[in-house]
Amino acid sequence: MSEATFMGVPRDKISWHPTIDYEKCNFCMECATFCPHRVFEQREGDRRLVVANPNNCVVLCRACSKTCGPDALTFPDKQSTIAEIKQIREQESVQ
Amino acid sequence: MNSAILSCTGLDKPEGSVAREVAIRMASSADSEIICPVLLNRSLARYKKSLAENTLIAVDGCSTRCASKLAEGLGIKIDRKVLISDVLKSSAVTLEPSLNLGPNGLGLAQAVVDDLVQSLNAPSEPIPSAAPSGAFPPPTEHLMVTHDKFEFRIPATDYMFNENDVWVRVVDGVAHVGISDYMQQSLTDINYFDATKTDTDVDQFGELGSLESAKAVFEIIAPASGTVVAVNAETVANPGLINEDPYGRGWLVEMKLSNWPEDRALLLKPEAYAKTVKHKAEEA
Ligand code: SF4
Ligand code: SF4
Numbered sequence: 324m325s326e327a328t329f330m331g332v333p334r335d336k337i338s339w340h341p342t343i344d345y346e347k348c349n350f351c352m353e354c355a356t357f358c359p360h361r362v363f364e365q366r367e368g369d370r371r372l373v374v375a376n377p378n379n380c381v382v383l384c385r386a387c388s389k390t391c392g393p394d395a396l397t398f399p400d401k402q403s404t405i406a407e408i409k410q411i412r413e414q415e416s417v418q
Numbered sequence: 419m420n421s422a423i424l425s426c427t428g429l430d431k432p433e434g435s436v437a438r439e440v441a442i443r444m445a446s447s448a449d450s451e452i453i454c455p456v457l458l459n460r461s462l463a464r465y466k467k468s469l470a471e472n473t474l475i476a477v478d479g480c481s482t483r484c485a486s487k488l489a490e491g492l493g494i495k496i497d498r499k500v501l502i503s504d505v506l507k508s509s510a511v512t513l514e515p516s517l518n519l520g521p522n523g524l525g526l527a528q529a530v531v532d533d534l535v536q537s538l539n540a541p542s543e544p545i546p547s548a549a550p551s552g553a554f555p556p557p558t559e560h561l562m563v564t565h566d567k568f569e570f571r572i573p574a575t576d577y578m579f580n581e582n583d584v585w586v587r588v589v590d591g592v593a594h595v596g597i598s599d600y601m602q603q604s605l606t607d608i609n610y611f612d613a614t615k616t617d618t619d620v621d622q623f624g625e626l627g628s629l630e631s632a633k634a635v636f637e638i639i640a641p642a643s644g645t646v647v648a649v650n651a652e653t654v655a656n657p658g659l660i661n662e663d664p665y666g667r668g669w670l671v672e673m674k675l676s677n678w679p680e681d682r683a684l685l686l687k688p689e690a691y692a693k694t695v696k697h698k699a700e701e702a
Binding site for chain 1: 430431480481482503581582604621622623633634635636637639684697698701702
């Protein structure tokens with residue numbers, strides 16, 4: 324069993340993390356300052372903020388998007404993510 | 419009770435202009451007193467009387483939440499909040515891309531005003547669909563997770579958790595929901611509980627409203643599916659209770675569960691949740 328799991332499923336099998344819309348982001352860094360899980364990292368260059376550790380993001384959390392004035396952060400659809408997790412659980416318990 | 423309305427200045431983006439328009443229209447149609455954010459920031463004394471006497475409504479244009487944060491920074495309690503960008507998302511309206519509102523923006527502002535006026539005139543709490551079972555004895559035994567100088571308590575029995583730090587306590591067919599001690603401490607002082615309405619059906623992992631502190635807005639992720647039968651009026655009136663007593667008097671909603679035998683398989687028992695908390699605390 325890998326160390327990080329969510330609902331019993333290895334974290335790296337679940338695709339859940341923020342995506343930055345660089346057309347909207349103004350690099351205020353509110354999200355990066357806010358998230359305690361080191362998901363975001365600041366970089367040199369044009370894209371001064373990146374989602375560096377997507378798997379550190381807590382599955383189903385969307386808290387950082389609620390700090391983002393320009394609404395530049397998006398997440399996958401919650402219901403389909405849950406369906407995906409349930410499917411992986413079933414497959415694994417069959418094995 | 420009369421109301422006072424604090425909006426953002428509305429000079430940054432169209433959503434803000436809608437917030438400002440809401441304030442202006444509330445002043446003319448609902449006799450609300452406008453609290454100018456810039457003046458409030460300069461002189462709290464100017465509005466002291468009005469703030470003490472009125473229900474305070476804060477209207478923010480976007481998630482930067484300048485109006486709410488200004489009030490919170492000054493220690494002013496907000497009774498009602500509206501976030502225009504959220505209202506916009508749940509409506510089919512597209513705002514005109516200008517600070518001078520067009521028909522869509524003005525229409526949206528009026529819709530928000532109608533909604534506010536209606537809820538101000540409505541009796542304060544909707545009658546719950548079932549009699550809430552109310553108070554329950556607080557847990558007596560706890561597991562302790564320690565990290566640095568922090569201590570996080572987890573009730574040793576009766577409570578189950580989702581990985582988003584929400585608990586459900588199912589005893590004698592009655593389900594109460596709240597947030598964990600760990601989340602309560604991470605959020606710091608909770609100053610607003612925006613509850614889902616009673617009689618709403620929610621799926622497991624759906625939303626049961628949100629909590630707000632100076633630090634964050636926390637979505638309450640439903641630990642199980644069912645119907646909300648009661649909202650804890652005490653925590654709505656005094657969200658600080660959630661910090662004081664997260665597993666007892668600070669409960670959030672009572673639910674009638676619809677699929678508990680299946681839902682519980684996706685929840686964590688206290689020991690497993692303790693490991694999750696440890697992991698989260700170490701990673702942060
Ligand atoms: S909060 Fe939004 S605008 Fe600010 S840096 Fe993050 S994504 Fe960009
Ligand atoms: S969703 Fe939550 S855990 Fe994920 S990056 Fe945002 S704040 Fe961090």
